[in-house]
Amino acid sequence: MAVDLHRFANPARFMRLTDAIFPWSLGLTVLLLASGLYYALIASPQDYQQGETVRIMFVHVPAAWMALSVYSMMAISAAVGWIWKHPVADLSAKAAAPAGACFCFLALVTGALWGQPMWGTYWVWDARLTSMLILFFLYLGYMAIWEAFDDQSKAAKAAAILVIIGAINIPVIKFSVDWWNTLHQPASVATMEGPKIHSSILTPLLLMAGAYTALFVTIFIIRVKAEILDRRLRIMRMNQVQEKGLKG
C-alpha cells in the first residue's frame, strides 16, 4: 500500500492523473445532473404520504451522503498526510473541505425546508439533526485552522488533529437514528432488509447521488490543482527571497 501511495505523493504524477480524469468527471457531472434532475423533478411519481414534497429528498439525501463521505475522505487523507508526510494528502483534505461544507449546508437547509411542511417544524434538537450541525461546524473549524497559521506545515498538522478527532462524529451521525429515537426517519436505502424506497423513487435518488459524486470529483480536481500550484509558488517565492538575501 505504501508503495502505491508514494506514486501518487509525487505532485507532478498526481496532476497528470487528475488531468486525465477531469474531462470524464465533468462530462459525467453534466450527464448525471441533467438526467437526475429530470427524473427527480418531472418524471418520478409523488409519494403516497408526502405528495410533491418528496422531491426535496432528491436534493437533501445525496447532499447528506456527500457531507459524510467527503469528511471521511478528508480524515483519511489528513491521517495519511501526517503519518507518511505526504503533502499531496494534506492538500487533498484541504481542497475537499469547502465542497464538503457546502454539501453539509445544503443538507441542513433542504432538511429544514422539508421539515416545516412534513413534521411541522424547521428544526428540532434530535440526535441526527444535532450531530449533522456539529459536522458543519467541524468543516468550518477545519477551514479556519488552515487560515489561522502562516506556516503551512503547522496548519496541516493542527487541521489533521481536528479532522481526525471529529471523525468520531461520522458513525454517530450514521447510526443516531438507530441508537436513539429521533424525529428524523431511519435509513431507507442502506438497510439490512434492502431499500425501503420504491424503484421509481430510488432511481432518481441514485442518479442524483452519482451526479453529486461526479460534481465533487470535478470541483476537487480543480481545487487540489490550485493548492499544489499555490504551494509551488510559495516555495519559488521563498527561494527568490533567499537568493536575494545571499546576493545582498
Add this chain to the structure above:
Amino acid sequence: MTRKRRRLYFVFAAVAVLGLAATLVLMSFEDSLVFFRSPSDLAEKPMPAGRNFRLGGLVAEGSVVKDGVEIRFVVTDMAENVPVRFRGLIPDLFREGQGVVAEGQLDEQGVFVASNVLAKHDENYMPPEVAESLKKAGHWEPKSEQEEAN
C-alpha cells in the same frame, strides 16, 4: 520502529481511545439523547404530572376525535396507550396509523396535554398506486414503526 510506523500506531491508538471515550459519554447521556418517550417507557418509568417531555408513537387507528379547535387521539406503541389532548394546528402528515411526537405534560387524570404536535415520517417511500395495491393485496403493515416504538 520507524517514525512513520510510530505515527501510524499513534493514530490508531488515539482513534481507539477517543472512540471509547465518545461511546462512554454517549451511553451515559442516553436519557437526554432520546428525542421522545414511548408509552411503554412511560409505563416503566412514570412521569409526574406537570413535567414537560415529548411523547412519541403511532396515532391509534380510529382514535382521532375533533371537537371544535380541540383534537383528541391516542398514542400507542402497540403495547401501551396514552390519551392525548391538543389545541392548535396539526402538520400535514398527521393521520391515524402514522408516527407522531407530541410535546407537553400529563395532567392529573393521566391525559397528555400537548402544546405542540409534530408528525414523524417513516422510512418508506412509494407512489400512491403502489401503496393502494399493497393495501388491496393485504400486505399493508407499518411494521418498522412498531418495532421502533418498542
